[in-house]
Amino acid sequence: MNTYPKFKVAAVQSAPVLLDLDATVAKTCTLIDEAGANNAKLIAFPEAWIPGYPYWIWMDGPDYGMKYFVEFFKNAVEIPSKAVRDLSEAARRNSMYVCVSVTEREGGSLYLTQLWFAPNGDLIGKHRKNKATSQEKTIWGDGDGSLMPVFDTELGRLGGLQCWEHFIPLNVAAMGGQNEQIHCGSWPVAMWNPDNMFATMQTHAAATYYAVTNQVYYLLASQIWTDEEADRICETDAHRAAMKNGYGMTKIIAPNGRDIGTHLEPDEEGICYADIDLGAYIAGRYIIDTAGTYSTPGFLRLTLDKSVHKAVNIIGEHEQNVITYEEIQYADSIK
Numbered sequence: 221m222n223t224y225p226k227f228k229v230a231a232v233q234s235a236p237v238l239l240d241l242d243a244t245v246a247k248t249c250t251l252i253d254e255a256g257a258n259n260a261k262l263i264a265f266p267e268a269w270i271p272g273y274p275y276w277i278w279m280d281g282p283d284y285g286m287k288y289f290v291e292f293f294k295n296a297v298e299i300p301s302k303a304v305r306d307l308s309e310a311a312r313r314n315s316m317y318v319c320v321s322v323t324e325r326e327g328g329s330l331y332l333t334q335l336w337f338a339p340n341g342d343l344i345g346k347h348r349k350n351k352a353t354s355q356e357k358t359i360w361g362d363g364d365g366s367l368m369p370v371f372d373t374e375l376g377r378l379g380g381l382q383c384w385e386h387f388i389p390l391n392v393a394a395m396g397g398q399n400e401q402i403h404c405g406s407w408p409v410a411m412w413n414p415d416n417m418f419a420t421m422q423t424h425a426a427a428t429y430y431a432v433t434n435q436v437y438y439l440l441a442s443q444i445w446t447d448e449e450a451d452r453i454c455e456t457d458a459h460r461a462a463m464k465n466g467y468g469m470t471k472i473i474a475p476n477g478r479d480i481g482t483h484l485e486p487d488e489e490g491i492c493y494a495d496i497d498l499g500a501y502i503a504g505r506y507i508i509d510t511a512g513t514y515s516t517p518g519f520l521r522l523t524l525d526k527s528v529h530k531a532v533n534i535i536g537e538h539e540q541n542v543i544t545y546e547e548i549q550y551a552d553s554i555k
Contacts, residue, residue: 224376224497224498224499224502225374225375225376225498226495226496226497226498226499227261227262227375227495227496228258228259228260228261228493228494228495228496229260229261229262229263229264229402229437229439229472229481229493229494229496230255230258230260230262230263230264230439230491230492230493231263231264231404231439231440231441231470231471231472231491231492232251232263232264232265232266232269232441232470232491233266233441233442233443233444233468233469233470233484233488233489233490233491233492234247234251234266234443234444234468234489234490235272235443235444235445235446235448235449235489236269236270236271236272236443237271237272237448238271238272238448238449238452238453239271239272239288239291239292239295239452239453240271240272240295241270241271241295241296241297241303242303244269244270244271244272245270245303245306245307246306248265248269248270248307248310248320249306249307249309249310251263251265251491252307252310252311252313252314252316252318253310253313253314254491255314255316255491255493256313256314256315256316258491258493260316260491260493261315261316261317261339261375262316262317262318262319262375262378262402262404262439263316263317263318263319263491264319264380264404264405264406264439264440264441265318265319265320265321265406265441266321266406266407266408266441266442266443266470267321267332267382267383267406267407267408267441267442267443268321268322268323268332268406268408269320269321269322269406269443270297270303270320270321270322270323271292271295271296271297271322271323272449273408273409273443274288274289274292274356274359275408275445275449275453275463275466276288276453276459277355277356277358277359278355278462278463279453279454279458279459279462279463280459282358284455285358288453289358289359292323292330292359293325293330295323296322296323296324296325296330297322297323297324297325297333297335298324298325298326299324299326299335299343299346299543300543300547300548304335304343304548305548305549307320307335307337308337308341308342308343308545308548308549309341311337311338311339311341312339312340312341312545314339315339316339317336317337317338317339317373317375317378318335318336318337319334319335319336319378319380319404319406320334320335320337321333321334321335321382321406322334322335323359323360324346324348329361330359330360330361331348331349331360331361331363332348332349332352332356332359332360332382333346333347333348333349333363333367334346334347334348334380334382334404334406336369336371336378336380338373340545341544341545341548342542342543342544342545342548343542343543343548344371344540344542345367345369345371345540345541345542346367346369346540347363347367347368347369347379347380347381347382348362348363348364348367349362349363349381349382349383349385350362350363350364350368350385350388350391351385351388353383353384364525364528364529365394365524365525365526365527365529366526366527366528366529368391368394368395368398368524368526369540370395370398370399370400371540375402375498376401376402376498377398377399377400377401377402378400378401378402378403378404379395379398379400379402379403379404380403380404380405380406381395381403381405381406382405382406382407383406383407383408386405386426386427386430387426390522392430392433392434393510393511393522394522394524395434396433396434396510396511397511397522397524398524399511400434400436401435401436401437401498401501402436402437402439402496402498403430403431403434403436403437403438403439404439404441405427405430405438405439405440405441406441407423407440407441407442407443407469408442408443409442409443409444409445409463409466409467409468409469410423410442410466410467410468410469410486411463411465411466423440423442423469424440424469424471427440427471427473428473428477431473431474431475431477432475432476432477432504433508433510434510435475435501435504435505435508435509436475436501437472437473437474437475437494437496437498437501438472438473439472440469440470440471440472440473441470442468442469442470443466443468444466444467444468444486444487444488444489445463445464445466445467449463450463467486467487468484468486468487468488469486470484470492471483471492472492472493472494472496474496474500475500475501475504476500476504480494480495480496481493481494481495482494
């Protein structure tokens with residue numbers, strides 16, 4: 221890059237309309253419009269934002285959650301679809317890059333996927349969570365290296381991971397090796413109370429470590445837990461107690477590890493904003509470039525396999541397929 225732009229970014233802290241695809245997509249577009257009215261050029265959404273995070277997996281056994289999984293499956297996002305079209309139009313309407321985490325349905329399986337939209341409305345690519353965490357394995361399948369993109373844009377090199385992926389050193393190295401500059405980290409709620417903020421602290425520690433290690437601006441977007449969500453999926457007092465301390469933890473972190481921009485209370489819905497200067501990361505690269513001058517490839521190195529890995533494989537290099545705004549608008553399979 222020969223230019224290092226200055227611009228505003230946005231990170232969402234909010235609750236989706238749980239198990240309701242259409243209503244959550246509508247809320248997403250409203251938040252994109254709000255950020256656009258505040259001149260943001262990039263917006264990040266929380267993990268599993270559409271149609272919400274399957275919190276029931278932490279509340280009870282698998283049998284309890286089956287009926288909710290059926291609804292979850294029916295409200296997942298297909299590509300292409302009306303949901304994708306609406307998100308595309310919102311990105312285009314606001315000339316904004318949008319990173320939104322959704323439950324994606326492909327065939328008979330679900331995947332936790334960050335969709336990336338460009339300011340012209342194109343769906344430029346996606347990232348699937350490489351490995352679902354603990355009970356999440358009952359919901360989502362695995363991604364692979366073909367879906368760990370970093371996008372070269374006029375704003376800089378944009379990438380993202382979801383939740384516990386940030387605790388895996390090889391994921392951090394893989395993204396740093398692609399010269400990522402701005403990172404969208406999608407997270408659900410943090411479980412904490414005034415006497416025990418451990419979950420919030422470990423998430424913020426992971427995000428800060430990521431920002432400093434890869435010398436990126438880190439947009440941490442998170443959900444909050446609401447009474448409406450509890451009414452939707454909690455059937456006992458124990459279920460409600462399991463989630464009563466779920467709060468937001470949204471923030472924006474600079475490459476030097478400092479919090480920047482606006483802040484929200486843990487139970488507050490809204491958007492955090494920050495003005496960033498992409499040139500600020502250069503001084504940090506003077507000190508550390510983990511995949512370049514500060515690497516030791518003679519004895520420590522990582523191989524990121526970008527080919528597609530499926531049960532039925534077509535072997536070869538995989539490229540992110542851009543679905544243009546026009547194709548999204550007029551696809552025959554729009555529902």
